[in-house]
Amino acid sequence: MFQYRTEQMKALVRQWQLQSMVIPGIIWMFIFCYIPMFWLIIAFMDFSIAKPMLESPFVGLKHFQDFMTDDRFWRSIRNTLGMSTIKLVLGFPIPIMFALLLNEIRSLRFKRTVQTISYLPHFIAWTIFGGIALNWLGEGGVVNQLMMALGFQDREILFNSDPKYFWWITFFTDTLKETGWSAIIYIAAIAGIDPGLYEAAELDGANRWQRMWHITVQSIRPTIAILFILAVSGILGSNFEQIFMLKNNMNMKMAESLDLYIYNMGLVSGRHSFSTAVLFARSIVALGLLLLANQTSKKLTGDSIF
């Protein structure tokens, strides 16, 4: 027996302890990551959860054609892109500006206090944060009282029941919850800038804004580029926990994002195959977007993920 073992086999046996540490992880990954990938195949079948998978008939691209002609699908695309675009155009610069302005605070203690407070909401659940939002936006809520006191409106508006406000509600609540947290990475990048650069710029007569623009912003540009690539590639995703919390029957027209559509079709209506087809198509497009954003950024700024 022994003489047939190669050197490699012997080495493998010698490190059985290390292997016994790693292999459970690989098995876990196989079960929880690879099996679901394999199950994407039901997008091409008429799958029923009650039967073994291989007994379901193949139907080719039927479900893909079905969702392409579904109005609700296109509506969910529009909503997803609408919310993502607002978040990308208006929301992306906010943590950067916050980090830049926080950096200008001279008192170290005040700076730390503001920072600590600013990322507290990140650790509060969406159930709580969404609950506060629903209360404030409803009848007699803080928003209505404030707007009426300031004279912007003369009667109460049920903001959360009116679809036209939904995109903005998701934008504002997300900004309020995550700005401080998203800024951490920029603050850390700013902390790594060589102070000598600022001294040199000051000697050359650069004012505060010039220093901020030419030194701080230029130094954190790679960080900005990477986060922007990730943000662009995530444009077909949405914050499910947030939207699921804030949606209701009245605002569904503007609230149903792709995520929510996949959930509603798959788990509420039980159309597993149809829903998986949407999911499949979205993954392909998202991967394409990631590669595209990465290439574009590489060309324009020289910064990229890979």
Next chain:
Amino acid sequence: MARRGRFWRIGAFEVGNTLLMLAVCFLTLYPMWFVLVNSLNSPAQASLGTVNWFPKEFSLASYSVAFNDKTLMNGFYITTMRTIIGTVVHVLFTAIVAYGMSKSNLMGRKLYLKISLITMLFSGGLIPSFILMTKLGLYDSFWVFIIPSMYTFFNMVIFMSFFRTIPDSLEESAKVDGASDYGVLFRIVLPNSMAVIATISLFSAVYHWNDYYQGVIYIHSQELLPLQTMLYKIIAENSMSFMQQQAMAQFGARLPGNSIKFASMMVATLPILIFYPFIQRYLVKGVMIGAIKG
């Protein structure tokens, strides 16, 4: 910033910037303060929902309803158990895999990394995962909170890069003394990795404590519902437990439900608010460790 010279000159920019930062603090803290004030208000006052700085009529009535509500307290118990078990299992399992992966002489290491990287780019997503959980018998089971989240490649990489910074000489001396790989991991490496263990534990615990979505999708039985999923049902779906309905009837009106909501929200957030001052010093370090690979 260059700190020398001219720092005594306080211009309009400093004043404006300081005010802006104070406004950010206010916007961040006021929502939580609002919930606290209204949960301590008498049910009738809380139902008005007006802007208050302090409780108008101090009352613990809403808390007594929340703490006497058996379903809500059961949710609290499920969430606590889930957070403790889920975090311990996640950190332990991920750290053990990461230790093996941190050894460059590990055979098949490149293959293992490739297998892992593919999962970063492709995933099954909601429906295939749901089918998997059903087939594994995890649907409507407590273990659906623990097993599917016991490992993430991302956290494994964080552990792995941290383990690689631990000097080899430390491990070698233990090996000379006859320690096995497991011995080295548990007696030398893990005790020297408290910073990264704290960070990953923190993120895992916050995830388990705050998640409501797993409960919505995978849990059917009332007695397995986590606190946050219950809260979702109370707030977004406006469905109250029998106890809460009774309490509302007792308070008289339709609206006092608000105060019960606020008290439940406080109960679900208090652990975070209590631990936050202790954990927050790990946050920046944690994000930085995560950002190296992110």
